[in-house]
Amino acid sequence: MAAETAPVPRWWRAPAKLNLYLHVVGKRPDGYHLLDSLVAFADIADRVAVASASQLSLALVGPFAGALAANDKNNLVWRAAEALARHLGRTPNVALTLEKNLPIASGIGGGSSDAAATLHALIDLWHVKLDDSALADIAAALGADVPVCLAARPSWLGGIGERIERAPALPPAGVILVNPGIALPTATVFKSRRGPFSAPARFDAAPANPDALAALLAERRNDLTAAAIDHVPAITMVLQRLGAAEGALLARMSGSGATCFALFAAERDAIAAAAKLRAQEPGWWVAAGRLT
Secondary structure, three states: OOOOOOOOOOEEEEEEEEEEEEEEEEEOOOOOEEEEEEEEEEEEEEEEEEEEOOOOEEEEEOOOHHHOOOOOOOOHHHHHHHHHHHHHOOOOOEEEEEEOOOOOOOOOOHHHHHHHHHHHHHHHHOOOOOOHHHHHHHHHHHOOOHHHHHHOOOEEEEOOOOEEEEOOOOOOOEEEEEEOOOOOOHHHHHHHOOOOOOOOOOOOOOOOOHHHHHHHHHOOOEOOHHHHHHHOOHHHHHHHHHHHOOOOOEEEEOOOOOOEEEEEOOHHHHHHHHHHHHHHOOOOEEEEEEEO
């Protein structure tokens, strides 16, 4: 009799989240900043797999696995499994595997996207149905960015990030993500931000092509860039390199940094520019793909 083979795990993508622009429009009395931001996602991603098991466990693989601790109860993947199980009144007997391809604390929502992918994966594994409001509550309790990562589509963010509205469809532009290899905690950047607040800057019509998208974004900015550069001066060089890349339509920092991105007319243009940038700066993390 042939030996049984283990089932091939299903991997769930946890895509990088990009703030195509980020305006700080105010500050609450409790110190939290109010935002206006357009969020999109790239096909550059972490991955999560789940399997039934006798107890909850977390295995880490991928190039950035070493920056995390296995079975760390503070890991958002672990916390997502516990939170969903608690809501369902069951024990989280599941083996989690996180393939960490995105840098840690880098302004592209990696941990939040990992948590969202874990929720999707466990809902599928456990064959459960949750209404949108219940799932949104679980996600919001895990972190401000987790709800928008559940949808993983272009969205407007307002408030402190909890107000999410669907944004117009975006063209499938090519994109490069670059991180200089320096972790930058979000809270550190927000605490350092100075200067006046910006106005909201949403637009109604869907950009017809990547050039139109870049033109709209050029009229906007990331209000956290200066504060991030104060802590990681290398961001300035990253932006210069991206802006000078052949075919780059726009270069900008994402979120609170230190990851920056550049948009291109097509994915092939981004791939070609990324290859040259890796040769110029072999110590940087460089990934190419497209907006999704």
